[in-house]
Amino acid sequence: MLVILRLEHRPFRDQRISTHCGLVSRVLGADKIVYSGQQDDSFEASINDVTERFGGKFKIEFSESWKKTIQFYKKKKFLVVHLTMYGLEIQKQIGKIRKNKNILLIVGGEKVHWEVYQLADYNIAVTNQPHSEVAALAIFLDRYFSGKELNKKFSGKIRIIPQERGKKVEGK
């Protein structure tokens, strides 16, 4: 099981980035996204709407305390991985991480509490350069699942049929 924890979501400022994090998590093989910060019905609705139309069993949940969420998954023996540009290089660590079937993957917000670095089993960098938590999440998942997640089939109400040019959509 692979659970994403998105830290300290702020409804107005972070909505688009958090929504991207949720949709990327769903499509690249995660089972659930838990988010802390402020509860945001509109963020939850936008993720659930895509899952309902495009398929899959992806879940979104609000957490009142990121610390309790981390502790909860640690007790369940999940490996806790925190994505941060200050961490160790993903290309050197992913082999070890991949041996674990249950992962809590933490995606930071603007300011990450120092305790997150301490609680994590791995602090992992997708390059030690500033860029995007959405990109770091995507590359982590792609590497963790060795690219196989791209072949995952979703059976939803809507299905997009790959085309050389233009758009082909089945269902609605």
Added chain:
Amino acid sequence: MLVILRLEHRPFRDQRISTHCGLVSRVLGADKIVYSGQQDDSFEASINDVTERFGGKFKIEFSESWKKTIQFYKKKKFLVVHLTMYGLEIQKQIGKIRKNKNILLIVGGEKVHWEVYQLADYNIAVTNQPHSEVAALAIFLDRYFSGKELNKKFSGKIRIIPQERGKKVEGK
């Protein structure tokens, strides 16, 4: 040479996503981002600020017309690749695309003009599911460069030293 074309940027609404696109392009091996839509000094400044502090030769440029930009690079024999969830699966096409050294990679906005699909040599999907142009861009670049871009060294004023826990930064 790999150039990104970000379509139809809107300063207020798209600033964070476009900035993520720019920073991801820089760090994952692209040479330049060109953007159409509305010119945005603050978007340009945020990209140039990172390049100045963290190193590299990445450039950002505004284009008054995405169509002229596409035509310009087509004349220079660049392969034009458009990322869209309606396109052909990246995992089946990347081998052919990788043979080309000069690429114009188009990253859409909310609504993409039908002509973009026609002008592109390849319309490529990173899954045929809705998620994030930032994630699609990141996975495309990671696959195009076969993961080697993660080892790229930047010599800037600031350097982050990978750590198991906490933060280590050299320079300022």
